[in-house]
Amino acid sequence: MEENKDITIYDIAEKLNLATSTISRALKDHPSISDKTIKKVKKTAEEMGYVPNTLAAGLRGNKTNTIGVLIPTVTQPFLSSLISGIEITAQKSGYNVIIMQSHDSYEEEVSLAKSLYSSRVSGVISSLAMETRDTSHFQQFVSNNIPLVFVDRVPKDFNTFRVIIDNYAAGYKATKHLIEQGCTRIAHLTAGSEFGNLYSERKRGYLDALKDHNLPLIEELIVNLKTVTYEEGAKASNKLFDLELRPDGIFASGDIIAVSAIQTAKKRGIKIPEELAIIGFNNDPISQIIDPNLSTITHPAAKMGKASAEIILKNIKSNKKDEVKEITFLNTEVLVRESSKRI
Incomplete structure (x- = not known):
């Protein structure tokens, strides 16, 4: 029995007796390819179980349609809501989100930042680990024009975008x-x-x-x-x-x-x-x-996540990078409940 393998554009080209360049263009709806050929290629690709290799495509273009999120943990409700705000906003623009947890460890944060950079992410959103004192491991993103946003737990002295509350x-x-x-x-x-x-x-x-x-x-x-x-x-x-x-x-x-x-x-x-x-x-x-x-x-965790993702997306799509700025949410309020209500 033949071993299962990933279907590639070469397999589709062989089946349809077309050039691989034609298959590639058809899958991307290129105007040089007729509607009839595009339909035929896409139908065959679907029948054969073809899945685009976004990472390989990203490596060729030196980027992927992925935003990296590096946070202490996903178990805290605030951070879960933050992630939700990021994901909803990113997905609407056709971007995927990869989430990595530092578990409040500086060493893990350094290692995961390297992994995100190696994965050619298009942008990074991070909330610092509790142990972090030195943020030089984030410089690799800024130096290579990969948009970087710190959210909630942000460093005092790092010249990049920040999304915080007062x-x-x-x-x-x-x-x-x-x-x-x-x-x-x-x-x-x-x-x-x-x-x-x-x-x-x-x-x-x-x-x-x-x-x-x-x-x-x-x-x-x-x-x-x-x-x-x-x-x-x-x-x-x-x-x-x-x-x-x-x-x-x-x-x-x-x-x-x-x-x-x-x-x-x-x-x-x-x-x-x-x-x-x-x-x-x-x-x-x-x-x-x-x-x-x-x-x-x-x-306002979800709003902070949305704002962070919007900064990343705007800077990915624009040739002219925004000036580094800080977005501060001022609308925090006291919710008075039984644990403190004496008067």
Whole structure:
């Protein structure tokens, strides 16, 4: 029995007794080929099970119709929505999306960036890994005119497109809300390095809100997590609850951290929101499942994904590259729910 093999344009040419160049042009609807021949070639190609080799075509043209997306994980609801926004926008323009996960590892991010470059992607959208301090591995894209967009977790000093929210304003709003509920010892569960601007900007908003409302900065109430996980959130929460004077409010930089704080507090008999008001960040689905429902900050993930993909597509199609710019979404808002509502 003959072994299965991929059908090529040579097989179609042999069957129809036509030149391979004619087959190639017909499959691309080239005007030099008659409608009759185009129909015949496409019908035969379909019957034979021909699948175009987009990678090989891309290598010949030094590009593929593929946008690379390099993110920490697909399991976080925010990043899933971000991917959805990217995919819908890319597919409408005939582009495929390849997704790679760094799992917050710098080494994996470096390796995956090389893989994307070797795959001749047409553009790259990336949200940085938690461990990343040096972004020189992204320079290969910029140096070779491959459009690059950083989204959400972006480096402070890399001259390329960025799509972010106003993390400072969002952090300020979250902290101000807790102050308005009567909290005076507000803890902040943060994450990541000061290298990227996401968590550092939320923290800056938190600090300024305290200052503007004449509340003291208490260093022991700021806990830096290694990763944005439930386990790390629970560990950090227990550290806060072990203090002689524990906090009466918590602003967590992610909903999963806030959820772990709620459940840890409940295990220790701390009443929410009477003794401890909690607000998270992202408006993940879990925020409405947890009891009590979690107050949070909205985060327009799908819109950010769409904006990122639009930048890539515009720069692929245009000979004149756009000037590097930053798109900042300002429409974040506080969603007040049971976990922080005292007044």
